[in-house]
Amino acid sequence: MAVVSPTSTTPAAFELKSATLSLVAVVLKTSDLALLARALDERFGDAPGLFDQDPVAIDLSLVRDTTESIDFAALMQLLRGHKMLPVAVKSGNAQQMKDALAAGLSEAHGNAAPATPAPPARDEAPARTTLIVDKPLRSGQRVYAKGSDLVVLAVVSHGAEVIADGNIHIYAPLRGRALAGAMGDTGARIFATCMEPQLLSIAGIYRTTETELPASVLGKPGQVKLNGEKLVVEPLTID
Numbered sequence: 001m002a003v004v005s006p007t008s009t010t011p012a013a014f015e016l017k018s019a020t021l022s023l024v025a026v027v028l029k030t031s032d033l034a035l036l037a038r039a040l041d042e043r044f045g046d047a048p049g050l051f052d053q054d055p056v057a058i059d060l061s062l063v064r065d066t067t068e069s070i071d072f073a074a075l076m077q078l079l080r081g082h083k084m085l086p087v088a089v090k091s092g093n094a095q096q097m098k099d100a101l102a103a104g105l106s107e108a109h110g111n112a113a114p115a116t117p118a119p120p121a122r123d124e125a126p127a128r129t130t131l132i133v134d135k136p137l138r139s140g141q142r143v144y145a146k147g148s149d150l151v152v153l154a155v156v157s158h159g160a161e162v163i164a165d166g167n168i169h170i171y172a173p174l175r176g177r178a179l180a181g182a183m184g185d186t187g188a189r190i191f192a193t194c195m196e197p198q199l200l201s202i203a204g205i206y207r208t209t210e211t212e213l214p215a216s217v218l219g220k221p222g223q224v225k226l227n228g229e230k231l232v233v234e235p236l237t238i239d
Contacts, residue, residue, distance in 0.1 A: 024182075025059040025090070025108075026079065031068045033075060040082055043206075056084045057108040058100070060092035070096060072103035137162065137176065144182070158198055167191070177201075180224075190224040191236060200224050200231060207231045 030036055056079065063070070076086045088108035089100040097107065131145040133152045139159025143150065150164035153171050160176035162168055165183045167190070174192035181188030181203040188202055195217050200207045205226060212218070213233055221236040 024054065025057045026084070026086075027059040027061070028063050031063050031066045031070050033071060033078060036075075037078055040078065053083055053085050055087045057088040057090055058086055058105070059090055060096050060100075061090075064091060064093045064096065070099065072100050072105065076103065076105070131164075133162075136172075139176075147183075150180075164188070178224075181226075186226050188226075191222075193221045194219055195222040195233070200233070202226045202231060205229060205231055207233070 028036070058075070058079075060070075072089075079086045086105060089097065089105045090108040092100060101107065129148040131143070131148050131150050133143055133150070134154060136154040137143065137152070137156045137160035139157050142161040143152075143163070145162075145164035145166065145168075147165050149166035149169070150162055151169045151171070152162060155172045156162055156170055156174050156176040156178070158175045161179070162170070162176070163179045163182050165188075166180065166185060167188050168178050168180045170178070170190075170192040172192075173194035173196055174190075175196045175198065177199040178190050178192075178197060179199075179201040180190045184203050186203045190200060190202065195213060196219055197213075198209055202224060203226060207224075213222075216235050217233050222233055223236045224231060224233050226232070
């Protein structure tokens with residue numbers, strides 16, 4: 001059988017490049033899938049547009065000592081029902097990791113941004129930098145400021161998403177999704193000169209367009225902060 005070797009005149013069908021990708025981690029606190037299903041419905045039932053087939057990693061660090069087995073096929077189906085796309089698993093015990101890999105998940109390496117972590121201790125918090133975006137973000141585009149604040153100098157369109165481990169400052173209309181404090185920083189805030197958001201989130205606490213903004217904020221400068229477990233959206237005075 002003849003072996004065809006690529007030549008300089010043969011166009012490459014693909015190429016391999018290194019890539020660093022950030023995933024949101026779903027941190028399991030129980031192996032009871034019925035309990036998890038109810039919790040997901042309570043958290044995301046009124047936010048159908050929160051996920052849009054976004055890839056996620058399943059973090060088992062808090063259930064690795066359980067003696068109960070986890071039905072990963074059922075767990076993956078449950079997450080898909082909320083438009084998450086489970087692709088990886090991390091921090092489980094040997095049997096959990098074996099079962100997860102057998103179900104088709106890969107092993108996640110490195111850090112993933114937890115969806116519901118505890119906030120880091122203040123004296124351990126690293127120095128925060130700032131990521132600046134000066135171009136409009138269109139529907140389907142996403143920017144994640146890992147370990148930093150995010151400053152956006154152009155419109156965040158409906159369907160676009162901005163995420164930051166720190167604060168988010170938008171000096172333009174915010175019409176898409178903004179998620180600050182992605183690693184659990186409850187002191188993070190969101191600022192925009194024109195509040196028309198599709199979704200707001202700080203440290204895993206969400207608010208969608210189903211909850212209307214007050215007239216004093218809608219389409220005007222505003223800020224978002226956490227007050228306990230509640231998101232507060234209030235006017236921002238700009239002199």
